[in-house]
Amino acid sequence: MRRMRQQAFEFRTWGGRRARAGRRPKGERAGVSHLRRPTLSSDHPVHITLRIQAGLPSLRVGQLFARVQRALAGGQNRFGFRLAHFSVQSNHLHLIAEAADRRSLARGVQGLNIRVARAINGQLGRKGRVFADRYHARALQTPRAVHFALRYVLLNARKHQRSTRSPREASESELPTGFVDACSSAPWFDGFARPAELAFGAESARQRWRARSEREAPVVRARTWLLRRGVRRYAAFDVDSAPA
Numbered sequence: 001m002r003r004m005r006q007q008a009f010e011f012r013t014w015g016g017r018r019a020r021a022g023r024r025p026k027g028e029r030a031g032v033s034h035l036r037r038p039t040l041s042s043d044h045p046v047h048i049t050l051r052i053q054a055g056l057p058s059l060r061v062g063q064l065f066a067r068v069q070r071a072l073a074g075g076q077n078r079f080g081f082r083l084a085h086f087s088v089q090s091n092h093l094h095l096i097a098e099a100a101d102r103r104s105l106a107r108g109v110q111g112l113n114i115r116v117a118r119a120i121n122g123q124l125g126r127k128g129r130v131f132a133d134r135y136h137a138r139a140l141q142t143p144r145a146v147h148f149a150l151r152y153v154l155l156n157a158r159k160h161q162r163s164t165r166s167p168r169e170a171s172e173s174e175l176p177t178g179f180v181d182a183c184s185s186a187p188w189f190d191g192f193a194r195p196a197e198l199a200f201g202a203e204s205a206r207q208r209w210r211a212r213s214e215r216e217a218p219v220v221r222a223r224t225w226l227l228r229r230g231v232r233r234y235a236a237f238d239v240d241s242a243p244a
Helices: 062-074 102-124 143-154 156-163 167-173 202-212
Strands: 046-051 081-088 092-099 136-139
Touching: 046 102, 046 143, 062 081, 062 092, 062 102, 062 202, 081 102, 081 143, 092 102, 092 143, 143 156
Parallel strands: none
Antiparallel strands: 046 092, 046 136, 081 092
């Protein structure tokens, strides 16, 4: 009589970490995580980064920048979201904002995305998607974090000027010594170490803005303690101080 051999039973499992599992990135590298964003305190400003699709012209050039700037100003104070600072680079934008909570942040950034996308597509006579991915946001919880974020955002053009490889890109971002970046909110920033009369280009940028807008500025005055006073605990930075 033949004995029956017990066969091994293999349990199938689903989920967990596996090689090449998960959502594939849209481009060459993974974008911003789609995990639920952490809770946001109204006391903490937020550093936001928005990247545009590859193949679009530089956002810092002529009328295209003017339309992007007006779009940012149009969404500067909505849904409990307040835009305090910005920097427009060739293919991305940096923002520093205040928001009542996570929902206000999401609605405010969504509104800006729509305005900026319409401005870009309208200027270029195109249709379709403008932003490459969802926005990246980092809460600034200490005076030190706010200090370095302000320096990074307002002087971002000098960072790219220092690291650029292309002569065309260099011509777009090159700033002479002592000049503020007119493609940012730096002309309305009063915290530079350099005296206002020696921060060249600021007044002309403000005049250009006043000539085409009824708003006082494309950004609003900060309300949070960190942006108004906490950042003053650190030494002011100069307009030529290129961030890392």
